[in-house]
Amino acid sequence: MQSSTFNLMVIREMSPDRLSTTYAALADPTRRAILARLASGEASVTELAEPFDMSLPAVSKHLKVLERAGLITRGRRAQWRPCQLDPAPLKDAADWLEHYRRCWEESFARLDEYLGELQTETPKDGGG
Amino acid sequence: MQSSTFNLMVIREMSPDRLSTTYAALADPTRRAILARLASGEASVTELAEPFDMSLPAVSKHLKVLERAGLITRGRRAQWRPCQLDPAPLKDAADWLEHYRRCWEESFARLDEYLGELQTETPKDGGG
Numbered sequence: 459m460q461s462s463t464f465n466l467m468v469i470r471e472m473s474p475d476r477l478s479t480t481y482a483a484l485a486d487p488t489r490r491a492i493l494a495r496l497a498s499g500e501a502s503v504t505e506l507a508e509p510f511d512m513s514l515p516a517v518s519k520h521l522k523v524l525e526r527a528g529l530i531t532r533g534r535r536a537q538w539r540p541c542q543l544d545p546a547p548l549k550d551a552a553d554w555l556e557h558y559r560r561c562w563e564e565s566f567a568r569l570d571e572y573l574g575e576l577q578t579e580t581p582k583d584g585g586g
Numbered sequence: 587m588q589s590s591t592f593n594l595m596v597i598r599e600m601s602p603d604r605l606s607t608t609y610a611a612l613a614d615p616t617r618r619a620i621l622a623r624l625a626s627g628e629a630s631v632t633e634l635a636e637p638f639d640m641s642l643p644a645v646s647k648h649l650k651v652l653e654r655a656g657l658i659t660r661g662r663r664a665q666w667r668p669c670q671l672d673p674a675p676l677k678d679a680a681d682w683l684e685h686y687r688r689c690w691e692e693s694f695a696r697l698d699e700y701l702g703e704l705q706t707e708t709p710k711d712g713g714g
Contacts, residue, residue: 475615477615477618478613478614478615479613481609481610481612481613482609482610482613484609484682485606485607485609485610485613486606487603487605487606490605490682493686494685497685497686497689543686543689544693545686545689545690545693546690546693548683548686548689548690549686549687549690551683552680552683552684552686552687554612554618555676555679555680555683556680557622557625558621558625558671558673558676558677558680559677559680561625561671561673561676562673562674562676562677565672565673565674
C-alpha cells in the first residue's frame with residue numbers, strides 16, 4: 459500500500475464514522491440474536507424479548523442501540539411498533555472485511571502447507 | 587427460521603464469545619487503520635504510531651485491544667517486537683455477516699424496482 463493512500467485512508471477513517479457504530483452494535487450476542495430473528499421477518503418488542511431471560515426495558519435498550527446504528531427501523535402503526543431489519547449497514551461492514559479476504563486465505567494456505575509438510579515428515583506405519 | 591433453531595442459536599450466542607470481542611475491537615477507526623497498515627506487512631509500534639497524532643501509550647492501548655481480540659500478534663525478537671496481523675478472527679466476523687447477504691441483496695433489489703417505477707411514472711420530456 460502506498461504511504462499517501464494509507465495516510466488518506468487514516469484521515470478518512472479518523473472522522474466520526476458509521477462503521478464504528480455498526481461494529482459496536484454487533485459487539486453483543488443479544489443484539490446479534492435480535493438481528494437474526496428480524497432476518498426472518500418483522501417482530502414486536504415482546505416477541506423479540508421472548509427467547510431471552512431479560513426484562514422488556516433491557517431489550518428496549520438493545521433495540522435503541524440497533525436503531526441508532528441504522529440496523530433496525532420501528533414501524534408507526536396504531537397498536538404496535540414492529541421492528542424491521544435494515545441490512546444496509548451490514549453490507550458496509552462486510553465490504554470493509556472483504557479487503558482482508560486475501561490475508562486470511564493466504565494465512566490458511568500457509569497453515570495447510572505447514573500441516574502437509576508435517577505429514578510428509580512423519581509418515582504413519584503400515585501400508586507398503 | 588425454525589423456532590427451535592433460533593432458540594439454540596440464542597443459547598450459543600449468549601455464552602462469552604469471541605465474535606463480540608472481534609467486533610468491539612473493530613469499532614474504532616484508529617484500530618481499523620492499524621489493521622489496514624499491518625495488512626501490508628509487520629510493523630513496530632513506532633511505525634504504527636507515525637501517521638496518527640497520538641502518543642505511543644495511546645497507540646499501545648489500541649494494540650492491546652487488538653492483541654486480546656487475537657487480531658494481532660507481537661514478535662519476541664531482541665531489539666523490537668513487531669506487530670503482525672492475524673486475520674483469522676476477521677474471517678469469522680465476515681462469515682457471520684455473510685448470513686445477511688440475501689437480506690441486503692433483496693433490500694437493494696426492492697429499492698431498484700421502486701426507483702424504476704418512479705422513472706416510468708415521470709418520464710422526461712423530449713425524444714420521440
